[in-house]
Amino acid sequence: MWFIATATFLAMHAVPGDPLMNEKATTAEIRENLARKYGLDRPLAEQYVIYLSNMIQGDFGISFTQQNRRVNDIIKDHFPVSAALGILAITFAALGGILWGAITALYRNQLPDIIIMFLVILGISVPSFVFAALGQLLLVNLNQWFGTSILPVAGWGTFSHMLMPSLVLGLGTMALLTRLMRSSMLEVVNEDFIKTAKAKGLSPQRIFFKHQLRNAILPVVTVLGPQIAAITTGGFVVELVFAIPGLGRYFVQAVQQLDYTVIMGTTVFYGAFLVLMVILVDIIYGFIDPRVRLK
Amino acid sequence: MNFFKSLAIALLLFSGAIEAQSVDATRQVVKIALAQEPPQLNSMKATDQVSIFVLGHVMEGLTRYDRRGNLAPGVAERWALSSTAAKFWLRKDAKWSNGDPVTAHDFVFSWRNAVDPKTASEYAFILYPVKNAEAINQGNLPVTDLGIRAVDDHTLEVTLERPTGYFMKLTAFVTTFPVQERFYRSVEASYAADAGQMLYNGPFKITDWVHSASLKMQKNQTYWNRQTIQLNGIDADYITADTRARLNLFIDDEIAYTQLDGETYKDALKNQFRIRPFATGSVYFLEYNYRPGRITGNLKLRQAIQAAFDPDEFVNKVLQTPGNLPGASLFPSWIKGVSKTFREEFPAKVLRPDLERAKRLLAEAKAELGVEQIPPLVLLVSDSPTATKQAEYTQGMLKTKLNLDIKIDVQTFKQRLAKMTEGDFDIVGAGWGPDFDDIMTFGDLFASWNLNNRGRYNNPEYDRLVRVAMNSSDPATRMEAMAGIQTLVHDDAIILPMYEQGVIYIQHPKIKGLRRTVIGSDPDFTHARIVP
Numbered sequence: 001m002w003f004i005a006t007a008t009f010l011a012m013h014a015v016p017g018d019p020l021m022n023e024k025a026t027t028a029e030i031r032e033n034l035a036r037k038y039g040l041d042r043p044l045a046e047q048y049v050i051y052l053s054n055m056i057q058g059d060f061g062i063s064f065t066q067q068n069r070r071v072n073d074i075i076k077d078h079f080p081v082s083a084a085l086g087i088l089a090i091t092f093a094a095l096g097g098i099l100w101g102a103i104t105a106l107y108r109n110q111l112p113d114i115i116i117m118f119l120v121i122l123g124i125s126v127p128s129f130v131f132a133a134l135g136q137l138l139l140v141n142l143n144q145w146f147g148t149s150i151l152p153v154a155g156w157g158t159f160s161h162m163l164m165p166s167l168v169l170g171l172g173t174m175a176l177l178t179r180l181m182r183s184s185m186l187e188v189v190n191e192d193f194i195k196t197a198k199a200k201g202l203s204p205q206r207i208f209f210k211h212q213l214r215n216a217i218l219p220v221v222t223v224l225g226p227q228i229a230a231i232t233t234g235g236f237v238v239e240l241v242f243a244i245p246g247l248g249r250y251f252v253q254a255v256q257q258l259d260y261t262v263i264m265g266t267t268v269f270y271g272a273f274l275v276l277m278v279i280l281v282d283i284i285y286g287f288i289d290p291r292v293r294l295k
Numbered sequence: 296m297n298f299f300k301s302l303a304i305a306l307l308l309f310s311g312a313i314e315a316q317s318v319d320a321t322r323q324v325v326k327i328a329l330a331q332e333p334p335q336l337n338s339m340k341a342t343d344q345v346s347i348f349v350l351g352h353v354m355e356g357l358t359r360y361d362r363r364g365n366l367a368p369g370v371a372e373r374w375a376l377s378s379t380a381a382k383f384w385l386r387k388d389a390k391w392s393n394g395d396p397v398t399a400h401d402f403v404f405s406w407r408n409a410v411d412p413k414t415a416s417e418y419a420f421i422l423y424p425v426k427n428a429e430a431i432n433q434g435n436l437p438v439t440d441l442g443i444r445a446v447d448d449h450t451l452e453v454t455l456e457r458p459t460g461y462f463m464k465l466t467a468f469v470t471t472f473p474v475q476e477r478f479y480r481s482v483e484a485s486y487a488a489d490a491g492q493m494l495y496n497g498p499f500k501i502t503d504w505v506h507s508a509s510l511k512m513q514k515n516q517t518y519w520n521r522q523t524i525q526l527n528g529i530d531a532d533y534i535t536a537d538t539r540a541r542l543n544l545f546i547d548d549e550i551a552y553t554q555l556d557g558e559t560y561k562d563a564l565k566n567q568f569r570i571r572p573f574a575t576g577s578v579y580f581l582e583y584n585y586r587p588g589r590i591t592g593n594l595k596l597r598q599a600i601q602a603a604f605d606p607d608e609f610v611n612k613v614l615q616t617p618g619n620l621p622g623a624s625l626f627p628s629w630i631k632g633v634s635k636t637f638r639e640e641f642p643a644k645v646l647r648p649d650l651e652r653a654k655r656l657l658a659e660a661k662a663e664l665g666v667e668q669i670p671p672l673v674l675l676v677s678d679s680p681t682a683t684k685q686a687e688y689t690q691g692m693l694k695t696k697l698n699l700d701i702k703i704d705v706q707t708f709k710q711r712l713a714k715m716t717e718g719d720f721d722i723v724g725a726g727w728g729p730d731f732d733d734i735m736t737f738g739d740l741f742a743s744w745n746l747n748n749r750g751r752y753n754n755p756e757y758d759r760l761v762r763v764a765m766n767s768s769d770p771a772t773r774m775e776a777m778a779g780i781q782t783l784v785h786d787d788a789i790i791l792p793m794y795e796q797g798v799i800y801i802q803h804p805k806i807k808g809l810r811r812t813v814i815g816s817d818p819d820f821t822h823a824r825i826v827p
Contacts (some may be wrong), residue, residue, distance in 0.1 A: 021716070022342065024730075025746035026417050029433045033415040039518030051809055066334050068488035069506070077506060133539060140543050153547040154540050155533050243328070243535035243544075245507035258709045 004271040005055065005264065009048055011262055013286030019064035019258045044158070051264065060265035065257045070291040071265035072248055081156065082239070082246035084112070088162055090168035096174040101181020108186065116178065123175025128168065128234075132241040135168045140285070154243040163206065165242040169235055173227050177220050184216040191215075213218065218289055225281030275291065318805050319549035320827040324528035325806060328550045332507045332534055335489040338472040339409040340416045345819075350469050351816020352512060352529065354497040357383055357402070357451070357466040362822045364812055366463060370397050370473065370496065371451070378458040378768055383451040390517040391475060392495040399445035401473035402638045407438040409470050418470040421730060424459035458768035461733030467815060468731055498524045498821050507534055520664050525808075525824035526651070533785065551803035553817065557680065560616050560799060568801040572618030575798055576813030577728040578627050578737070581674075581689070581791040586718045590669065595660035599786035602653035603696045606646055610794050613688045614681070618797025622646070625741075625784045627795045629813060630734050633770045637734055641778035644785045646792075648744050650696060657697050671700035675720035677711050685793065715749040723749070725794070732814045738764060738777050741789055752789055771805075 020034045022027075035041040039050060054061060060071035100120075139153045152161050182257040189192065189212065197207045236248035247266060254262035317326045333346040341347055359369035371383040389397040410419045410432045422428045426442025433582055443456030455462060465471060478494050479486055487493050490504040498520070499512040512529040514521065528811040533544055541553040542562060555563050555570070563570060581600075583591040592597060606621030620628060624643035632640040661669065674689060683705060690701040701722075706714060715723055729736045739745055740794075742761045743753045757780060764776040784790060800811060805826050810819040 015710070017713035019709075021709055021712040022417060023712070024342070024417065025716070025749070026415075027420070027433070027746060028413050029412050030417065030419065033412050037415060066332070066487055067340070068337070068492075073508075110425075136540060136543050140546050143547055149547065149549075153543050153549060154535065155549075240535055240537050241540045243508075243533040243540060245505065245534070245535075249507065256707055256709070 001268065001271055001275070002049065002052075005268050006048075008264055008267045009051065012258070012260055013044060015258065017258050019260055020283030021258075038062075051183065055112065055264075060268075061261035063254075063262050064259045065262070066256070071237045071261050074262065075247065075265060075269055078245055078247040078250060081244060082232050082235055082248055085162060085166050085169060085235055085238070085244065085246060086228060088166035089231050089235075090228050091170075092167055093170035093173035093177055093227070094220070094224065096170070097177025098213075098217065100174075100178040101216075101220075102185060102208075104178065104182045105189065105216075115184075119295075120175040120178050123171050124179075128172060129237045129241070131168045131171055132238050133164075136241055139164055154241070156242075156244045161242075161244075165238050165244060167230055169238045173231060176227070177223070180223060181216060182220050185189055185212060185217045188212050188216045218285070221281060221285060221288060225277040226274065229270070229277045232273070233270045236289065310758060314579070317548050318803050318825045320805065320825045322528070323526050323825055324530060325526060325551050325803075325823070325825060326530045326549060327552050328533035328535065328544060329510060329531045330534075330536050330541075330577065333510070335494060337724060338469050338487075339405055339414060339474065340418075341469055341703055342417050347469050348816050348818075349501070349510065349512070349519075350472065350497075352470045352497055352499045352820060353493075353495045353501055353515070354469075354519075354618060355389075355518075356468065356472045357385075359467055360810075360815065360819070361813065362808065364810065366467060369413060369467065370402075371466070374463075376463070379455045381453045381455070381462065383453070383471055385449040385451065387449060388519045389492070389496060389517065391478075391480070392500050392515060392517055394517065395475065395494075396448070397473055397475075397496050399446040399451040400448070401475050402471070403441075403443050403805055404476040405472060405474040407441050407442050408474065410441060411438050413568050413649050416470065418468075418730075421465055421468060424455050424457070424462055424465070426454040426456045426458065433672050457766055459765075460768040460770060461731065461735060464732045464814075469525070469815070495532065499526075499529060509534065514652065517527065524821065526820060529820050545801060552809070554798050554800045555616075557614075557616050563799075563801055569804070570617070570799050572797050572799050573811045574618065574627070574629060574813070575728065575796045576627060577620065577726050577796040578625065579724070579726040579793050579796060580622060580625075580749045581686070581793060582723050582725040583788075583790065584718055584721050584723075584750050586750075589721060590664065590672065591721050591750075593660050593664055594788065595656045595663060596669065597791075599653045599656035599660060599697060600693065600699075601785075601788045601791055602649045602656060602691065604791060604793075605648040605692075605796055606793065609685075609688060613684055614794065616799055618799050620795040620797065622792030622794045624781050624792055625790065626734060626737050626781060627729075630729075630737065631732070632734075632774050637774060637777065640774065641781060643781055655696060657699075669699055671702045672721040674701050674722045674724065675702050675704045675706060675711060675714055676724040678705050678707050685724055718749070718751065725749070725790075727813055734774070734777050735764060741784075754783070754787065754789075757783055757789075 017039065020031060032041065063069050063071055063074060100116050104116045107113050136153055139151050142151065143149050151163060155161050194207065194211060197211055233248060235246050236252045239246040239249045250262060251266045252280060254266065310479040329345055331345050333349050334343060335341045335346050336349060338350050341350055345653045355369045357369055357371040358366050359366040370385050370389045374381060374383045385397065385399060391397055406422060408414050409416050410422050410428045412432055412434045419432045427436050427440045431438055431441055444452045446452055473496065475494055482492050485492050490501040495515055498515055498518050500515040501510060502513045505512040510531045514524055514527045518524065534549065535541065536560050538556050541550065542555065542559045544550045545553045546566060583597060585592050606623065610619045610621045623646060624638065626637055628636060628638045630637045674686050676686040686703045690703055693699040693701055704720065714720055727737060727740060739761045741748050741752045742758050760776045760779045766774040767773055806823055807826055808823040810822065811817060812819055
């Protein structure tokens with residue numbers, strides 16, 4: 001965590017420009033006053049120490065661009081939105097990934113497999129803003145076709161606002177998980193214990209659900225941790241297109257505006273979140289696979 | 296088919312009522328989208344368009360603009376002007392949203408605060424015509440020395456530093472809006488951070504503000520002129536910078552107004568919406584670097600580029616959205632002159648491409664500089680789609696016509712600003728929008744003392760003409776000085792004007808009375824209404 005904070009701090013200050021610059025130039029006095037207000041006039045090393053000590057106490061400071069808002073409040077107000085979106089997206093991605101992956105393994109090299117794998121390639125290679133724009137267009141056409149508003153085209157507030165954005169957000173991960181699930185299932189199918197189960201006379205359904213699926217899911221679960229973090233933090237495009245007040249937008253805008261405090265706050269927060277997710281996944285692993293229980 | 300319709304109805308019920316009506320004639324409420332979350336609703340510090348849009352609706356200064364765009368009484372009922380002083384009589388029924396009357400002391404407080412160096416307001420310079428404002432802002436005098444005084448609760452006196460013909464125009468500007476000191480001190484650090492952390496004296500007030508999600512304004516029942524306000528609410532239910540998302544919201548009848556760009560323009564045409572053009576008032580030009588050692592300091596080179604450029608071709612073939620005008624002058628066509636527009640009274644020299652002359656001038660430039668070939672020039676631009684188009688066109692045009700090499704340097708916002716300030720460019724794609732409704736806002740741009748003169752152009756004659764216009768309140772004298780500047784801009788090829796920006800937008804046909812303006816709060820919903 002300290003490493004993330006330090007690396008970000010150095011990278012931020014290495015970039016030319018600063019948060020106080022604007023299209024219309026300011027006099028030297030005004031610049032000095034602004035700099036003094038935000039502590040930007042102190043030497044870099046001193047700024048770093050001040051920043052770290054505040055951070056340890058949980059205070060990320062005040063945003064440069066939204067001058068009346070504390071970074072803590074920004075994170076507090078907007079992260080839950082990104083989290084809700086992310087959780088729904090991951091749910092779609094996980095359910096979809098497991099389902100499609102299982103189907104392709106079952107119908108290996110037949111039509112369903114070919115179709116799904118083609119869609120998977122699309123899902124992995126097509127950038128998210130294309131899906132977001134297409135998704136929104138689909139909603140507009142849907143509403144026009146029905147003559148009334150079935151699903152909202154953008155915005156935030158109700159469950160129906162979350163449907164399309166989280167679907168779009170989860171698509172890339174869903175494709176990834178499908179592929180993973182597919183190869184994992186195909187490996188498991190050839191394992192000895194499956195042959196044993198068949199020899200024992202267990203029904204195909206029981207073999208599929210109790211033995212094959214449960215074992216094949218492991219690689220998917222491993223990847224799920226970092227994927228949750230990636231989805232929750234990578235929602236910028238979806239948030240922009242669907243007008244969702246999430247943290248992703250603030251993060252990207254902060255980088256563009258060189259809003260030091262917001263950049264540091266959100267980066268450190270995301271870092272902590274990622275670490276947390278990875279730990280969580282390790283714990284869940286222990287429940288799914290008894291062979292990996294923590295001693 | 297039935298399954299889908301039932302699914303749709305189920306979703307509808309599940310999610311609660313979704314209203315898809317951007318205008319409500321019964322309730323007189325209009326729904327819009329904001330391009331970004333307003334970063335600063337403290338009127339003494341706000342600089343960006345979105346914040347000024349909101350503030351222009353929920354607060355009011357001494358004067359305001361009426362339906363026709365003329366200066367009209369605001370908090371001030373009447374006023375008397377002399378060459379270096381102004382006296383305002385405030386109306387007794389102007390009230391804040393908490394019931395307190397708006398007093399002269401509120402103006403004294405906000406003006407002092409705006410020029411206070413501790414506030415570090417980026418628009419403090421707008422008050423420089425007021426006596427001692429500049430000295431105070433530079434930390435040389437206490438704020439109490441500012442030339443503004445509350446004679447009593449409803450009478451305000453302003454003393455000017457020098458005769459300033461456009462002073463009245465400033466009294467409608469956001470930085471001069473009043474702020475009640477008592478309220479401000481009670482919330483200080485979080486003033487204007489939320490809807491409840493501000494007092495409103497305008498036609499509307501903010502009733503609900505969910506950061507980055509929505510901002511709702513309702514008619515202010517304590518506004519002195521509430522009888523003339525027909526709208527009951529302006530709901531900004533969506534906040535996104537994506538123009539396509541806003542177009543989709545418009546098609547879905549969720550918002551009643553949105554601006555279009557090159558991409559969304561074609562889709563709007565397909566949907567057969569009525570496209571309306573509007574000149575934003577900004578001019579875009581190529582600015583040269585005049586620092587020592589820069590090749591662009593050579594006059595013949597700049598004149599060669601000027602002679603090669605075809606503004607009509609650029610606007611019609613490259614920009615391709617309607618509403619843009621070919622660049623001809625530093626001063627845009629809407630700026631007022633003495634009685635008509637400035638450009639009608641003092642027409643700019645027409646820029647017609649003359650390739651022969653351009654080549655001749657280039658040869659002379661090379662001779663003067665003592666080079667066989669002009670080295671590649673760096674053209675710095677922002678990363679917006681229009682700016683990159685502009686850069687690519689310029690590069691291609693100069694290469695084909697004059698065999699000049701241009702290297703395009705695309706930079707994001709802050710990095711471009713940093714390079715401009717450092718002087719790390721040969722040519723920069725720049726633009727300028729008006730701060731107030733007077734020719735001076737463009738005229739002083741290349742004065743040697745102007746910090747926005749990023750190329751560091753320095754010409755004593757230019758400076759002299761600016762001072763003449765600054766120190767006189769006679770319109771004819773001022774306009775003639777500005778005409779001199781216009782000629783200088785052309786003859787000395789100080790900049791290369793490329794275009795005057797126009798935007799295109801669509802609005803719901805049931806909205807009437809929506810005012811577009813180049814200065815201040817735009818678009819202005821104050822006198823808008825929704826017809827049934």
